[in-house]
Amino acid sequence: MSIFIDDSTRLVVQGITGRDGSFHTHQMVAYGTNVVAGVTPGKGGQSFEAEGGKRIPIFNTVEEAVRKEGANASVIYVPPAFAAGAIVEAADAGVAFIAAITEGIPVQDMTRTYAFVKDAGVRLLGPNCPGLISPGKAKVGIIPGQITMPGPVGVVSRSGTLTYEAVFQLTRAGIGQTTCVGIGGDPIIGTNFIDVLSAFGDDPETEAIVMIGEIGGTDEQEAAAWVRENLDIPVVGFIAGQTAPPGRRMGHAGAIISGSAGTAEEKMKVFEANGIAVARRPADIRSPIAEGLGG
Amino acid sequence: MDIHEYQAKELFRNAGIPVPPGEVATTPEEAGEIAGRLGGTVVVKAQVHAGGRGKAGGVKLAASAAEAQEHASRILGMEIKGLTVEKVLVTPAEDIASEAYVGIVIDRATQAALFMVSPEGGIDIEEVASTNPDAIRKLRVDPRYGLLPHQAYLLGSFLYPDVKLARQAAKVMEQLYDAFTTNHCSMAEINPLIVTPEGELKAIDAKVSIDDSALFQLPEVATFRDLEAEPESETQAREAGLSFVKLDGNVGCCVNGAGLAMATMDLVKYYGGDPANFLDIGGSSNPDKVVSALKIITDDPNVKAILFNIFGGITRCDDVANGIVEATKRIDIRPPIVIRLTGTNEEEALEILKEAGFSAYTSMDEVVEKAVELAASA
Numbered sequence: 001m002s003i004f005i006d007d008s009t010r011l012v013v014q015g016i017t018g019r020d021g022s023f024h025t026h027q028m029v030a031y032g033t034n035v036v037a038g039v040t041p042g043k044g045g046q047s048f049e050a051e052g053g054k055r056i057p058i059f060n061t062v063e064e065a066v067r068k069e070g071a072n073a074s075v076i077y078v079p080p081a082f083a084a085g086a087i088v089e090a091a092d093a094g095v096a097f098i099a100a101i102t103e104g105i106p107v108q109d110m111t112r113t114y115a116f117v118k119d120a121g122v123r124l125l126g127p128n129c130p131g132l133i134s135p136g137k138a139k140v141g142i143i144p145g146q147i148t149m150p151g152p153v154g155v156v157s158r159s160g161t162l163t164y165e166a167v168f169q170l171t172r173a174g175i176g177q178t179t180c181v182g183i184g185g186d187p188i189i190g191t192n193f194i195d196v197l198s199a200f201g202d203d204p205e206t207e208a209i210v211m212i213g214e215i216g217g218t219d220e221q222e223a224a225a226w227v228r229e230n231l232d233i234p235v236v237g238f239i240a241g242q243t244a245p246p247g248r249r250m251g252h253a254g255a256i257i258s259g260s261a262g263t264a265e266e267k268m269k270v271f272e273a274n275g276i277a278v279a280r281r282p283a284d285i286r287s288p289i290a291e292g293l294g295g
Numbered sequence: 296m297d298i299h300e301y302q303a304k305e306l307f308r309n310a311g312i313p314v315p316p317g318e319v320a321t322t323p324e325e326a327g328e329i330a331g332r333l334g335g336t337v338v339v340k341a342q343v344h345a346g347g348r349g350k351a352g353g354v355k356l357a358a359s360a361a362e363a364q365e366h367a368s369r370i371l372g373m374e375i376k377g378l379t380v381e382k383v384l385v386t387p388a389e390d391i392a393s394e395a396y397v398g399i400v401i402d403r404a405t406q407a408a409l410f411m412v413s414p415e416g417g418i419d420i421e422e423v424a425s426t427n428p429d430a431i432r433k434l435r436v437d438p439r440y441g442l443l444p445h446q447a448y449l450l451g452s453f454l455y456p457d458v459k460l461a462r463q464a465a466k467v468m469e470q471l472y473d474a475f476t477t478n479h480c481s482m483a484e485i486n487p488l489i490v491t492p493e494g495e496l497k498a499i500d501a502k503v504s505i506d507d508s509a510l511f512q513l514p515e516v517a518t519f520r521d522l523e524a525e526p527e528s529e530t531q532a533r534e535a536g537l538s539f540v541k542l543d544g545n546v547g548c549c550v551n552g553a554g555l556a557m558a559t560m561d562l563v564k565y566y567g568g569d570p571a572n573f574l575d576i577g578g579s580s581n582p583d584k585v586v587s588a589l590k591i592i593t594d595d596p597n598v599k600a601i602l603f604n605i606f607g608g609i610t611r612c613d614d615v616a617n618g619i620v621e622a623t624k625r626i627d628i629r630p631p632i633v634i635r636l637t638g639t640n641e642e643e644a645l646e647i648l649k650e651a652g653f654s655a656y657t658s659m660d661e662v663v664e665k666a667v668e669l670a671a672s673a
Binding site for chain 1: 401
């Protein structure tokens with residue numbers, strides 16, 4: 001099995017005619033994702049020609065894509081000024097899952113958007129994330145398909161390209177994945193570590209988890225405590241930024257919220273205290289996973 | 296984007312928050328003139344993007360214009376946490392009956408703006424947070440409804456038992472929330488918010504960070520950016536759409552994605568080297584960005600080897616390869632370059648590099664080890 005997306009996913013691409021949207025639509029179709037529609041306001045009625053001659057209809061609104069093509073998931077590549085609006089439109093149109101790839105959406109636009117999406121009961125991944133891939137079934141977003149392979153490991157990461165590195169390490173060691181999820185690094189994101197860990201916990205085919213975090217905030221620590229209480233499969237963690245210099249910080253607000261909890265050292269300590277094996281470098285995630293799988 | 300105290304106060308003034316008058320000086324003479332105009336005792340305050348100014352000697356009381364000029368001559372040019380003071384704010388000294396803390400921040404945990412207020416304001420507020428958390432009241436603001444009147448009053452009355460003061464403070468809360476949303480702040484702080492002996496509230500220090508992603512909607516706030524407050528290489532990088540932080544090592548790093556960039560620096564250290572910088576070329580790539588990146592890295596004379604670690608997703612490896620080839624034609628690059636490229640359009644990229652006489656690694660450990668070795672033997 002896999003989480004969030006699989007071969008029943010019917011995807012609409014918002015921003016399908018842009019540089020990134022069109023490039024990655026080709027990549028998603030080539031991977032086997034069922035892309036059923038595109039949306040670019042003003043280009044409704046045209047179509048997008050994917051490799052192999054498949055013609056994907058373009059609509060002006062997500063609502064049409066849902067009504068006419070049965071879209072049940074959306075991926076968003078529209079520019080930052082319009083992306084928060086695009087997320088709300090997709091949620092309002094009734095898709096069950098949205099992945100927002102766009103980087104640079106104003107954070108206060110996202111606080112309102114997050115509240116709307118939550119009320120609509122829609123799962124939002126991102127923004128500013130690479131999306132996700134269920135190897136052999138579907139990919140939504142920009143994770144390169146060729147570095148993945150089907151198998152028993154779930155991968156969740158706050159970073160984009162570091163997710164690829166982790167997946168690449170597993171695949172090169174012959175260890176496949178159920179689903180690889182990049183949750184994004186923005187302050188306001190739709191899906192956090194615990195949401196993904198919980199979905200992996202409910203997936204009978206996920207037998208081990210790799211969790212990739214970064215310095216800053218307390219999300220990883222909260223997730224680690226959750227893992228201890230709720231998961232009985234092996235989890236391996238990596239934290240990027242072990243050597244990052246301390247920043248010049250203005251104001252006290254950040255420190256009042258999180259104290260000094262944001263360093264890599266602190267996060268790795270909390271991982272270990274909660275039974276998560278810590279990898280010191282990306283290559284080191286392989287052996288504890290292999291051991292955990294009984295290999 | 297961090298802005299200076301005097302700029303933050305301008306935003307607060309526009310929102311109606313009571314802020315004492317004050318002007319900015321770049322020379323001691325100007326500071327003296329402003330002090331003379333204001334009359335009475337003034338405070339001369341260093342304007343830098345760093346906390347702890349008072350403890351560093353960057354905030355001084357002056358009883359006369361001559362004394363203000365003297366303080367300014369010592370504060371201007373002073374270094375605070377590695378930053379040179381280019382400007383001072385001259386503002387009247389206030390009599391203080393009590394000091395409170397008021398802050399708003401975008402909070403990851405509650406996914407919204409979060410108010411934090413404490414009657415125990417001042418420079419030791421972080422100490423208060425860890426030793427006496429009950430002295431801080433937090434309140435999440437629902438972004439759809441904004442700060443509601445009863446919430447503003449709750450916050451105000453947490454600071455002041457006196458109803459009149461609580462009402463004044465509630466008004467400041469509403470005004471601060473207004474400034475916070477209008478200007479897309481990620482953090483806005485009044486510390487301290489004082490009560491004068493006459494029973495008036497005044498914001499006598501202000502700290503604000505603006506969400507960089509919103510600056511395109513805020514042309515006036517965008518002009519607040521102080522180019523002298525950051526190293527020139529960081530200015531160049533930002534203008535080229537790169538994220539860059541200069542460090543002291545000798546391995547120049549060019550990576551796509553902040554997480555991978557940090558992991559690459561960690562690995563340089565792991566293999567016994569020292570990174571010269573953090574550099575993230577960002578998502579959507581074009582060859583020009585890579586040329587700019589290489590220019591910024593090679594401008595640093597400490598750099599003895601250049602390490603590319605590119606994992607293509609939305610960044611296409613062929614764009615990066617074209618950028619590297621283009622850069623070697625346009626600029627003279629002395630240090631050796633080692634390249635790791637994998638992911639989207641990897642094969643096209645390897646072809647481009649091969650034609651130009653470069654080879655590329657596919658493993659991150661191998662390329663980092665090689666870069667550290669080259670830097671050490673240079």
